[in-house]
Amino acid sequence: MYQITLKNDGAIAENNKPVTSGPLIFLGYQVELEKDYTLRGFFRMFDQYALLAKLNVFLPDCLQRYRACPANQCVSSEIDHLQFHKTVEMIGFPGDPRLEIYNTLCGVRGAEACELKSFHLESLLDMPLKLGKLKHVVFGDKVDVFEFETVFSLFEFIDGIIWELSFQGTPKQCAI
């Protein structure tokens, strides 16, 4: 109940039936990803549900970059897959003590996570995309991070991925 599955062809499915009506009602639903889901599947979703492209100011630009990429073989040998996870972080210093909750898209290689800002979209589109866990970081201790099972809503999933991709942009000439 209140769960949708995102298919790699871009369709949103509820109870195994593709959604054909307006997608906004599903923004608060829990997201599950089809097996072999890739980042390209994520972008295909906006071809089918154009209204969702209005959710983030960076989405039109990201879609433009996506459409300029090759139709297949957009993979990177530097990571095994992409992972979307949530972080709850208690921070005591510097600044006032605070709790931050945010979603992150990162690359995973072995057991290591790596940030994506130096990757180009054309090396990520066909990488498998998986949902990760909730990481609880206490006072900057990045070694003993607690991990918990969690769920993501469709809004968190779209917004978190686009937020992360908006930081991409290292020019090719700088990557040489």
Add this chain to the structure above:
Amino acid sequence: MFKKLLFATTASPTCDNAAKVAFDLELKWDAKLIVLHVLGVPTRGFSPFVTDARTGETEECDSDYIDWVKEEMQNTYGELLEDSENSVLEAVVGAPHREILRLARKEKVDMIIMGAHTRQEDVGATRYRAIAGSTMQKVAKAARCPVVIISRPCTTCWKLFSNIVIGTDFSKPSEYAFLWAYKLAKEVGAKLHIFHACDISSGNFGQIQGQNEIEQKINEARERIEKKYISKMKGYDNYDIEVWEGIPYVEILKFAREKQADLIVMAHHTRDIDPEQALLGSTVEQVVLRAACPVASVNHPDKVADLDG
């Protein structure tokens, strides 16, 4: 053009990209480079103890400790220091932004170079933190010289300077930013891209602007650029003017990517407000975090005074 540079560093890997640019600039401009690390905040008054700026732990700070910090800095930047001809390392105790500004004023530096934020990972967090890095924010707000903020590895940009983008909103600080960008473009022979984004996200709530209205605004902005800026360029013709519509920070980032910009120059806060009241303009902040190239924030006329008028 740059005789004295100040590189403010956390002496951590997050500043490595900025360090490379700082040392590159020192060699390119034959300038003096001051590498400054503010190691901690005094716990109170004249206390011999400091709260380490990075770890938050209390340390006893005496001359030995400062020497040890300098030695650590020497090790951190060993490779870069080998090639460096005119650089000095400084480690001081105090509130980071205050010490950076104090030294910049005392040494009359031409430019401050900084990293964007102290934590490299978790860009997601910056969204809710609302600030790019509080030290950077405070320095950029109050510095009388341009502050260049570097958040990406961009080793080629400063050496092969060919495209400088100046984002303007026609405010007074934007004018200073323009003059500085023009001065730099002329000096290095780069192309100057004068850019303005007509903000169509604001205005009357719920009222959608028609295409004609937007186009009229674009034409007006273009005329304004020609009248306000081109007249000051005294014959320099390696420039172009672009006016796009949209959300300013999104458009500047897109424009900079399209033009393969090596530097984006903007005013610190783009509206005509009291500098004391201004937080880092949200447009600059969003651009700083995402731009692939360094971003220069210019706020005061000091370093462009010789060009004004």
